[in-house]
Amino acid sequence: EDQVTQSPEALRLQEGESSSLNCSYTVSGLRGLFWYRQDPGKGPEFLFTLYSAGEEKEKERLKATLTKKESFLHITAPKPEDSATYLCGAAGGGNKLTFGTGTQLKVEL
Amino acid sequence: ETGVTQTPRHLVMGMTNKKSLKCEQHLGHNAMYWYKQSAKKPLELMFVYSLEERVENNSVPSRFSPECPNSSHLFLHLHTLQPEDSALYLCASSQARTGGGTDTQYFGPGTRLTVL
Numbered sequence: 519e520d521q522v523t524q525s526p527e528a529l530r531l532q533e534g535e536s537s538s539l540n541c542s543y544t545v546s547g548l549r550g551l552f553w554y555r556q557d558p559g560k561g562p563e564f565l566f567t568l569y570s571a572g573e574e575k576e577k578e579r580l581k582a583t584l585t586k587k588e589s590f591l592h593i594t595a596p597k598p599e600d601s602a603t604y605l606c607g608a609a610g611g612g613n614k615l616t617f618g619t620g621t622q623l624k625v626e627l
Numbered sequence: 628e629t630g631v632t633q634t635p636r637h638l639v640m641g642m643t644n645k646k647s648l649k650c651e652q653h654l655g656h657n658a659m660y661w662y663k664q665s666a667k668k669p670l671e672l673m674f675v676y677s678l679e680e681r682v683e684n685n686s687v688p689s690r691f692s693p694e695c696p697n698s699s700h701l702f703l704h705l706h707t708l709q710p711e712d713s714a715l716y717l718c719a720s721s722q723a724r725t726g727g728g729t730d731t732q733y734f735g736p737g738t739r740l741t742v743l
Contacts, residue, residue: 522669550731559737559739561717561734561736564733564734614672616669617669617670618669619667
């Protein structure tokens with residue numbers, strides 16, 4: 519059975535304090551690793567898709583990386599507006615996305 | 628309108644009511660999805676439609692009934708719901724990729740459902 523585990527469950531950072539979120543996955547034949555950002559009361563907003571180990575993608579202060587067992591979302595010099603829940607989803611051979619429970623990030627001034 | 632839209636945004640219903648959730652995608656995609664999101668739980672896939680044909684039904688109770696009249700519209704008909712069905716219901720759409728890999732899903736804002 520496909521599984522995705524995200525850690526930590528919650529993270530509190532000071533503005534400018536860089537950190538990383540982890541997404542560990544167990545899927546048969548990874549067909550895509552997806553990162554989303556979700557603000558309270560809203561739908562998930564697409565950030566990145568990674569398809570193969572070693573792949574990296576960047577957008578503003580965010581950088582996503584992928585290995586054969588996990589993905590990291592690195593946040594460099596975060597700002598309060600980066601506060602949100604970050605969701606990770608992995609698609610296996612059945613083309614179905616399995617999501618983790620998310621990391622709730624709070625960035626304080 | 629752009630992206631994926633959902634109506635209503637909030638819905639309160641009694642256990643004996645019948646209501647419907649509506650989703651519309653303006654992205655030209657050919658697949659649509661219903662997810663349920665409850666607090667502290669991962670997103671749960673409920674239904675998948677590809678080219679207007681239901682391709683997945685993840686053991687969802689029959690009190691939830693999906694309908695996909697065309698590739699741009701998706702409905703979720705609700706009847707005789709239970710309080711534990713209270714959650715955020717999300718619609719998503721995607722365009723099937725060629726050459727392998729899984730297509731990226733784009734989500735709507737969700738409908739916050741409360742069952743009394």
